[in-house]
Amino acid sequence: MAVMTRWLDPDEQRTWRAFLAASRALMDTLDRELQRDAGMPHAYYEILVRLSEAPERRLRMSELADVTGSSRSRLSHAVTRLEAAGWVRREDCPTDRRGQIAWLTDDGFATLAAAAPGHVEGVRRHLFDALSPAQVDQLRRISEALTDHLNQP
Amino acid sequence: MAVMTRWLDPDEQRTWRAFLAASRALMDTLDRELQRDAGMPHAYYEILVRLSEAPERRLRMSELADVTGSSRSRLSHAVTRLEAAGWVRREDCPTDRRGQIAWLTDDGFATLAAAAPGHVEGVRRHLFDALSPAQVDQLRRISEALTDHLNQP
DNA sequence: GCGATTTGATTGAGCGTTCAACTACCTCGA
DNA sequence: TCGAGGTAGTTGAACGCTCAATCAAATCGC
Numbered sequence: 316m317a318v319m320t321r322w323l324d325p326d327e328q329r330t331w332r333a334f335l336a337a338s339r340a341l342m343d344t345l346d347r348e349l350q351r352d353a354g355m356p357h358a359y360y361e362i363l364v365r366l367s368e369a370p371e372r373r374l375r376m377s378e379l380a381d382v383t384g385s386s387r388s389r390l391s392h393a394v395t396r397l398e399a400a401g402w403v404r405r406e407d408c409p410t411d412r413r414g415q416i417a418w419l420t421d422d423g424f425a426t427l428a429a430a431a432p433g434h435v436e437g438v439r440r441h442l443f444d445a446l447s448p449a450q451v452d453q454l455r456r457i458s459e460a461l462t463d464h465l466n467q468p
Numbered sequence: 469m470a471v472m473t474r475w476l477d478p479d480e481q482r483t484w485r486a487f488l489a490a491s492r493a494l495m496d497t498l499d500r501e502l503q504r505d506a507g508m509p510h511a512y513y514e515i516l517v518r519l520s521e522a523p524e525r526r527l528r529m530s531e532l533a534d535v536t537g538s539s540r541s542r543l544s545h546a547v548t549r550l551e552a553a554g555w556v557r558r559e560d561c562p563t564d565r566r567g568q569i570a571w572l573t574d575d576g577f578a579t580l581a582a583a584a585p586g587h588v589e590g591v592r593r594h595l596f597d598a599l600s601p602a603q604v605d606q607l608r609r610i611s612e613a614l615t616d617h618l619n620q621p
Numbered sequence: 622g623c624g625a626t627t628t629g630a631t632t633g634a635g636c637g638t639t640c641a642a643c644t645a646c647c648t649c650g651a
Numbered sequence: 652t653c654g655a656g657g658t659a660g661t662t663g664a665a666c667g668c669t670c671a672a673t674c675a676a677a678t679c680g681c
Contacts, residue, residue: 320585321589321592322588323588323591323592323596326604326605326608327592327604329608330605330607330608330611331595333607333611333612333615334595334607334608334611335514335537336537336611336615337611337612337614337615337618338491338495338611340614340615340618341614341618342491343537361488384488384489384492384493384496431473432473435473435475435476436473436474439474439476441614441617441618442484442487443476443480444617445613445616445617445618446610446613446614450606450609450610450613451479451480451483452483453603453607453610454483454486454487454606454607454610455482455486455487457490457599457603457606457607457610458483458486458487458489458490458491459486459490460598460603461490461493461494461594461595461598462486462489462490462493463598464594464597464598465493465494465497465598
């Protein structure tokens with residue numbers, strides 16, 4: 316069926332391109348900093364963070380995939396790498412024999428602890444220092460609205 | 469020198485994680501849609517868009533890299549692929565013998581024209597439909613502030 | 622209980638990006 | 652005018668991600 320395209324008006328166009336440019340530049344910058352200072356991409360850093368916050372530093376692979384917003388495949392590959400680096404280990408899940416549990420090693424925790432200050436400083440410098448408190452609040456609401464909306468129909 | 473880390477307070481933490489989750493989910497969704505419907509990733513779509521808007525559909529490689537926010541290397545690889553698809557061609561720059569000019573073929577333009585309605589609809593559905601007009605305005609200001617800030621020191 | 626379906630996780634191939642190295646050309650200053 | 656340093660663009664290897672296929676185990680329906 317022929318549906319009329321709801322094109323973007325000039326304001327929307329400008330907003331969309333500004334958002335694209337800003338989020339790409341921000342993530343690229345943080346990714347490069349993390350790669351340079353800690354030898355890992357941002358996605359891997361996030362995995363270590365989430366594991367470090369979990370009880371006993373352990374999480375089921377599927378939960379870890381959920382909280383990091385990652386596909387199972389991506390996580391599987393990533394954990395393989397992190398295991399090779401000695402930062403994470405896998406073990407069988409006692410209650411579900413299909414399941415695997417990833418846990419953060421002491422070495423992984425130490426690496427994370429070493430990387431965190433520099434990364435947090437980067438987030439502050441590149442994101443929060445550019446925005447007013449009101450804008451920070453707006454950005455949170457906007458982001459939460461987007462996430463809610465994407466997780467619907 | 470030992471510099472005190474300016475850690476994120478709970479509100480900032482929440483904002484940062486919400487932004488991460490939202491922008492990743494949005495870009496992943498749009499990327500997947502574009503790959504499915506047009507057979508190309510979003511980065512390639514953007515290259516075609518920028519070329520289509522340029523005078524005579526031509527741009528120097530370095531300008532194209534700038535407007536798409538891409539590294540020269542990335543663009544070079546991308547244009548190689550787009551050339552193989554028959555959507556873009558390269559030619560020598562007449563005024564600078566180091567230079568290359570990328571131009572959009574009729575085939576590339578047609579492909580873009582076919583992909584655009586679906587993609588624009590996706591941007592509207594996943595981004596603008598989730599936000600109030602005020603939030604759209606806020607998002608533009610925030611994004612422009614971020615970009616300005618990242619292009620400074 | 623038992624087949625059918627769903628869920629949890631992994632694998633390998635192919636693709637896109639990064640990084641560093643490299644070539645070629647341009648520009649500027651002494 | 653010639654050499655140093657900068658700029659334009661490309662290349663190949665390594666890496667991370669996606670997609671589809673796969674396997675095993677759990678759960679559902681009857």
